[in-house]
Amino acid sequence: MKVVIIGSTHAGTATIKSIKSHYPEAEIDVYEKNDNVSFLSCGIALTVQGEVKNIEDLFYSSPEILRDLGANIHMEHEVTAVDTANKTVTVTDLTTQTVTTVSYDKLVATTGSWPVVPPIPGIEDERIVLSKNYTHAKALISYANDPKIRRVVIIGGGYIGTELVEAFNVKGREVTLIDNQPTVLNRYFDDAFTKNVADLFTAHGVTVATGQLVQSFENTPEAVIVKTDQSEFAADLVVMSVGFRPNTQLFAGQLDMMPNGALLVNDYMQTSQPDVYAAGDSVAVHYNPTGENAYIPLATNAVRQGTLIGYNLVKPTVKYMGTQSTSGLKLYDLNMASSGLTEAHAKELGLDAASLTMTDNFRPEFMSSTAPVLMTITWEKTTQRILGVQLQSKYDISQSANTASVAIQNRMTLTDLAFVDMLFQPWFDRPFNYLNLLAQAALAQADKTDA
Incomplete structure (x- = not known):
């Protein structure tokens, strides 16, 4: 069985390992246009601010490791054309410019994504850079x-933009954050959470310019002048971090896609051509809060999907469970995590949703210390099915976001989460965990509304 894999960052690397684990006899040819594999871009800001000392530590694999597994790794080789009908790919060796045509039995598209670069006048300046x-x-x-x-x-x-704000601020730079949305982290958190972030940035000397649209860049020898619809900001460096789009041009007209180009896959990671599989940032995910396809480029999705390809390469074996888009970040001493939908986003998508926000300490006040947790839960009104949870605290609340993710995955209701069994020990939490208390408060609000 001849398998061709296009691209080898998170999804591609996971696919290689999984296929070789389940089908060691498979012949795998991997074509990667860059000179490296498996770079953890989520660590860029940590390296910029000095938390990660060596950028090379952000690689968790290498061409040599993958070759030792038995894969044929072709670095600096770009796939320039795909013919899914005849099962061939056209490959250019970027070093020699040699062009070859390669056949396959199974094709894996792990072509990833690329930052959105808006057509803003003046954006070609070399002082305007990306982070990917x-x-x-x-x-x-x-x-x-x-x-x-x-x-x-x-x-x-x-996420990327706010982490870079902290990173350059910690390095002593004058930092300005511009976003056309009314708040930072607008899609992930409600106003109570994002206001805390904006206040935190301001307290550290960061200029927060939300609700402003960048209209042009004026390029002078001394600075790049960033012109918005409201203000102007002079910069020695501008970092664009406005989102990503899937790299799927190779498959246009051959595979089913979302309007933005994300490849559509079934539960077993097969595209509309059954012998073509796809994973990672080039793929639409099944978003469990809505039950629909969505484009959510996260490394967690990529490694899960890539691993599943190895299970399902010959026959459908293990279904993809979908995602809740569970994610988190730490800004200075503030921890934030979320899973699923905010109320505003849920309503945008046509769901009849409600939410409740509250604050409670993570453990009893009689302990020598405790910390408040700001938390919000969103649910579907008709069923009381949980749609999303947001958490923020100086206490590490990250694993509670994982608990919320399981609740959303399993379509649990407010009642389920309100009374699900969780441990009690004063070092760790209260007799009711704060997620229990959050769901109980939401249940009381929902019952009062229905009465």
Whole structure:
């Protein structure tokens, strides 16, 4: 069985390992246009601020490791065409420019994503950079350690953007965050949470310019002038972080896609061509809170999907469970995590949703210390099915987001979460865990509304 894999970051690397585990006799050819594999881009900001000392530590595999597994790894080889009808790919060796045509029995598309680069006048300036891959990371680290780089503008207030704000701020730079949304982290958290983030940034000297749309860049020898519909900001460095789009141009007209180009797959990671599998940032995921397809590029989705391809390569064996888009971040001493939908996002998608926000300490007040947890739960009104949970605290609430993810995955209701069995020990929590208390308060609100 001849398997061709296009791309080898998270999904591709996981696919290689899984196929070789389940079908060691499979002949695998991997074509990767870059000179590295398995780079953890989520560690870029940590390296910029100095938490991670060596950028090379962000690689968890290598061409040599994958070759030792028995895969044929072709680095700096770009697949320029795919013919799914005749089961061939056209490959260019980027070093020699040699072009070859390769046949396959099974094809795996793990082509990933690329940052959105809006067509803003002046954006071609070399001082306007991206944050995605190893090359970008090295450039950002160099800028962070260059004393001539004093003023940094981050455009985009999602996870990557906000983490880079903290990273450059910790390095002593003058940082401005611009986002066209009314708040930072708008899609992931409600206003009570995002206001805390904005206040935290402001307290650390960061300029937060939300609700502003970048309209142009003026390129002068001294600075890039970022012009919004309301203000102007001078920068020595601008980082664009406004989202990602799937790299799927190779499959246009051949495989079923979402409007944005994300490949559609079934429960076994097969595309509309059964011998073509796909995983990672190039793929639409099954989003459990809505039951629909969505584009959610996360490394967690990529490694799960890639691993499942190895199980399902010959016959449907293990279903993809879908995702709740569970994620988290730490900004200074503030921990944040979420799973599923906010109420606003749920209503945008046509769900009849309600939510409740409350604060409670994670463990009893009689302990020598405790910490408040700000938390929100969102549910579907008609069924009381849990749609989302948001958490924020100086206490580490990350594993509670994982608990919420399981609850959403299993379509649990407010009653289920209100009274599910959790441990009690004063070092760790209260007689009712704070997730129990959150669901109980929501249940009381829902019952009062229905009465």
